[in-house]
Amino acid sequence: GAGVSQSPSNKVTEKGKDVELRCDPISGHTALYWYRQSLGQGLEFLIYFQGNSAPDKSGLPSDRFSAERTGGSVSTLTIQRTQQEDSAVYLCASSLVQGANQPQHFGDGTRLSIL
Amino acid sequence: LAKTTQPISMDSYEGQEVNITCSHNNIATNDYITWYQQFPSQGPRFIIQGYKTKVTNEVASLFIPADRKSSTLSLPRVSLSDTAVYYCLVGPHSKNRDDKIIFGKGTRLHILP
Numbered sequence: 001g002a003g004v005s006q007s008p009s010n011k012v013t014e015k016g017k018d019v020e021l022r023c024d025p026i027s028g029h030t031a032l033y034w035y036r037q038s039l040g041q042g043l044e045f046l047i048y049f050q051g052n053s054a055p056d057k058s059g060l061p062s063d064r065f066s067a068e069r070t071g072g073s074v075s076t077l078t079i080q081r082t083q084q085e086d087s088a089v090y091l092c093a094s095s096l097v098q099g100a101n102q103p104q105h106f107g108d109g110t111r112l113s114i115l
Numbered sequence: 116l117a118k119t120t121q122p123i124s125m126d127s128y129e130g131q132e133v134n135i136t137c138s139h140n141n142i143a144t145n146d147y148i149t150w151y152q153q154f155p156s157q158g159p160r161f162i163i164q165g166y167k168t169k170v171t172n173e174v175a176s177l178f179i180p181a182d183r184k185s186s187t188l189s190l191p192r193v194s195l196s197d198t199a200v201y202y203c204l205v206g207p208h209s210k211n212r213d214d215k216i217i218f219g220k221g222t223r224l225h226i227l228p
Binding site for chain 2: 004035040041042043045048056059091092093097099100101102103104105106107108109
C-alpha cells in the first residue's frame with residue numbers, strides 16, 4: 001500500500017517568503033507528526049496531531065511556524081517569513097495507533113533551502 | 116523520558132554480524148525500546164521494538180538484558196546496503212501529550228566491502 005507522501009520533495013525560496021509543505025499520511029493512521037532535521041543531526045520534534053484532540057505544538061520553534069490537519073488526514077506545515085536558519089529537511093510521519101512510542105512511518109521529507 | 120546513549124559511528128565489513136548497543140540507564144517500567152534505520156535522503160524506517168529479553172524479525176534481533184538498562188540491536192551478515200544511521204529510542208506507548216520520543220543523533224554505521 002501507499003506510504004507517507006510528502007510534497008514538494010525539494011523547495012528553494014528566498015528569505016522572507018512563505019512556504020507550505022504537505023503531508024499525506026497512510027490512510028487510517030490517526031496520529032501525525034512533523035519533524036525537522038538539519039544536516040548530520042537528529043530529528044527535532046515540531047508538532048503532533050493525535051486523532052481529534054488539539055495538536056501538541058510544543059516543538060514549534062517560533063510563531064512563524066504553524067500546521068493544520070484537515071479532516072484527520074492531510075496535513076500542511078506553513079512557515080511564514082522564512083529565514084535562512086529554517087533550511088532543513090522537514091519530515092512527516094504517521095502511526096496507526098496513538099501513543100508516544102508507537103511505530104511511526106515516515107515520508108522522505110521536503111528539503112527546504114532558503115536563499 | 117529516558118535518555119539514550121549510543122556510539123556516534125561504527126565500521127564493519129560485509130558478511131559480518133554487527134551489534135549496536137544503546138544505554139538507557141533511567142528507563143521506566145512502562146517504556147519500550149525502539150530502533151529506526153535511516154538511509155541518506157530518506158525518512159527513518161521502523162526496524163524493531165521490544166520490552167524485554169529478545170525480539171527477532173526478518174531484519175534484526177533486539178537483545179534486552181533483565182535490568183533493561185541497555186539494549187543491543189543485532190544485524191546478521193550485513194551488506195553494503197546496511198550503511199545507514201541507526202536510532203535507539205525509549206519511551207512509553209502513552210497517549211499523554213507530554214510523552215514524546217526523542218530522536219538523538221543515532222549511530223552512523225558504515226559497511227566496508
